[in-house]
Amino acid sequence: MTSLGILLSGRGSNFQAIARSIAEGRLAARIAVVISDRKNAAGLDHARQLGLETAYVPAGGRSREEYDQELVRTLREFAVEYVCLAGFMRLLSPVMVRAFPVRIVNIHPSLLPAFPGLDAQRQALEHGVKVSGCTVHFVDEGLDSGPIIRQAAVPVEDGDTEESLSRRILAEEHRIYTEALKAVLSGSWRQDGRRIIG
């Protein structure tokens, strides 16, 4: 069974969706540890309620590289094979990316490469796109720039606010994160340049 490490900073609804998929037998994996940079992250509480191992790794004024070294140590301690970013609000340094090459997966609330970075749903509304969505991708050393594993489109409605659009995108996030992990863990994919096939 593949061991996952979850990294989150907030409410952790994507983490919960993954945990549910595992509990319901839709994803063959185990969550080895849930790590947060925020002590009071709701997702960390939920992980504890589920009886999962958790770790709080505070930033505490050190460099990104030093921080990531501790992340790598913690993930190795729990024998993590794949890392799932689920609302983790820190940019990873090459220290993390090189420790888990093509083994770190992120979910982003836009159709990348449109609207990387923070407040993607607000960016989409402000730009006036008629379709947005979400993307699950491998993490490379750039910002939301790694190879795409799965995407889902969500129409933008005339009356949408940031909240209403985010809500509809989130429902799709929960669905495609599991689908993407299933595809990745099945091993039946290959990479052709930037394209992930399978």
Ligand code: GRF
């Ligand atoms: C999601 O919108 C995700 O796409 C983004 O951060 C948000 C995290 O939400 N990276 P949650 O903590 O999983 O509920």
